Amino acid sequence: MKFEIKRQLLQRTDRVKGVELHPSEPWLMANLYNGNVLIYNYTDTTLVKSFEVTEQPVRAAKFVARKQWVVTGSDDMLIRVYNYNTMDKIKVFEAHTDYIRCIAVHPTLPAFLTSSDDTLIKLWDWDKGFACVQQFEGHSHFVMQVTFNPKDNNTFASASLDRSIKVWSLGQPMPNFTLEGHDKGVNCLDYFSGSDRPYLISGADDKLIKIWDYQTKACVQTLEGHSHNIAAVCLHPELPLIVSGSEDGTIKLWHSTTYRLETTLDYRMERVWGLGYLKGSNSIAIAYDDGTVMIKVGREEPVASMDSSGKIIWARHNEIQTVNIKALGSDYEMQDGERLPLAVKDLGSSDLYPQSLQHNPNGRFVTVCGDGEFVVYTALAWRNKSFGPGLEFVWSNDSNEYAIRESPTKVKLYKNFQEKTTLKLDFNAEGIFGGSLVGVKSGDYIVFYDWEGNLVRRVDAVVRGVYWSEGGTQVAVVSDDSFYLLQYNADVVDAALAAGGSADPDGIDDAFELIAEVNERVKTGVWVGDCFIYNTASWRLNYCVGGEVTTMYHLDRPMYLLGYLASLNRVFLVDKDFGIVSYTLLLSMVEFKTLCMRGDVGTALTLLPQLPKDQGELAMTGGHLGMAQQCLVKAKDYSGLLLMRSVTADRKGLEGLAVEAREAGKHNVAFVGLFLLGRMQECVELLVESGR
Secondary structure, three states, rough: OOOOOEEEEEEOOOOEEEEEEEEOOOOEEEOOOOOEEEEEEOOEEEEEEHHHEEEEEOOEEEHHHHOOEEEEEEEEOOOEEOOOOOOEEEEEOOOOOOOOOEEOOOOOEEEEEEEEOOOOOOEEHHHHHEEEEEEEEEOOEEEEEEEEEOOOOEEEEEEEEOOEEEEEEOOOOOOOEEEEOOOOOOOEEOOOOOOOEEEEEEOOOOEEEEEEEEOOOOOEEEEEOOOOOEEEEEEEEEEEEEOOOOOOOOOEEEEOOOOOOOEOOOOOOOEEEEEEEOOOOOOOEEEEEOEEEEEEEOOOOOOOOOOOOOEEEEEEEOOOEEEEEEHHOOOOOOOOOOOOOOOOOOEEEOOOOOOOEEOOOOEEEEEEOOOOEEEEEOOOOOEEEEEEEEOOOEEEEOOOOOEEEEOEEEEEHHHHHEEEEEEEOOOOOOOOOOEOOEEEEEEOOOOOOOOOOOEEEEOOOOOOOOEEOOOOOEEEEEEEOOEEEEEEEEEHHHHHHHHHOOOOOEOOOOOEEEEEEEOOEEEEEEOOOOOOEEEEOOOOEEEEEOOEEEEEEEOOOOOEEEEEOOOOEEEEEEOOOOOEEEEOOOOHHHHHHHHHHOHHHHHHHHHHHHHHOOOHHHHHHOOOOOHHHHHHHHOOOOHHHHHHHHOOOOOOEEEEHHHHHHOOOOHHHHHHHHHHOHHHHHHHHHHHHHHO
């Protein structure tokens, strides 16, 4: 599997025994052997809070987010409960007669489990004054970890140095059953959460990871590879990965279906003691002897695609779902940036774990690619049409042609599901792009071929994305920090190929002509005619015509472009929770700007009557700020006014805008205005009023 791995945080400290991620705040909590508990903000890597709990090791610490608590368990046998907002100590009590190893908070009940070296597991109810409401006896050695079953919160599992795993039910003092198979003490365990499989995983001092079917009580797989005790295991809730951490200092990522070892990570921070993860996030936190590391695995960009009629298909893990924008009806009035109330339908499931999903140009087929294979499905019935090995799959602008990167040295071209040719590569193919031409990239350049396999042109650039206009006359080539708009001269290429091609090893010299280079980081992009719409790394939604960039909207969260529907004059985006939003982009305005850029002012003027009065930025681009402000006021463009009045330090104007925006229900604008003015009390009132 092709997973990008980025390090988000590295903090060197005394030995870390455990880590946890907060469900709603950007916080990572680390509990330390020296008796302290530290909470970091992982977006800016600052230390947010620290608790000096005790002078003995804190082996367990958990968030109870619904109570704003941190609960700690330590070698002094005490459980301590703190309010993490006020830092007040809520409760301290002796829970066990030996070291406390683990705490597991119940997902819904006002209760948590503790396990200890005294061989006992206890259930504590905080609504009953933290009374011990149940004790579970059965292990004959230290109980290293307990964890609730996410599919059945009434049951939990425990791992012990007596070499066994036991599964228990709340309300019953004896275990339901015992799983035995490890040769040495079991340190850690976790349940499979997302899939249908009734599995749990365990890691032990025999250096092995075992996967168990808790219905049949059988060990279905054993994973070998670590060279020392396994200290932590987890099944990632968002990715098809089993993650294991060992005293050998490495983290291993295994495919949760094939059980193949995908990658080994070594951050050189000595022994691993704990892992933390969070539903809805691709991040993994790691507790080491020398500190804490947090990594992000894969992209959080949703795997989704929209066809030209407004049907959207996306993948939630292996499940495929669909929504249809046209189903909202012609009388539904879409608001810019508002989430659309679309009815989600289950379409089927994918045989692969989808890492990409894309419609072909006419929308009849959808391709899923992942796990080194591809499958082409029919878009309506979700039937398997074609499949095979492939690291990447891309469609041509012609709906019947596609290309597959089978390996770093082999790219094959197909037509009507029949293999046509294999590209002759003299370099390693790191990625491919579809469209009017096939783009094959190496580390330093990209080579374009036509769909017959002829070399067209090599372009020296480190490429992250290629977006072709529908007509195939223009292309945006995206690098890390900028993008290039190129004109594709198809006639020149056809003539050169008819004459036997180019003698130049870099291809046909005049195949492309540079229109513009724009210094912005593009996340995703789509074309509308000669207009390139894209969103930036700072989450602005822009469009570019002939090199001139216009900012349409500032997005309030990460969103990714799906496409444009000319019939609605709207561009559609999706967020990582599969919320679909839309923004207005008038086709007439795009055409007007395109004609102006080409110098065809006469034809452009004929379009003027079609343009609404609130469109047009001539005053702003000409530096006539007074006139621009009048236009923004008349157009009730609150976002534009916020930008203008804040950058021109117009305090009085901001005060008026905050009132007007609040009355118009534009709470984001009103909030930012009040915040910039330093009116915190009114900010709080606005948050309360708008239920945020």
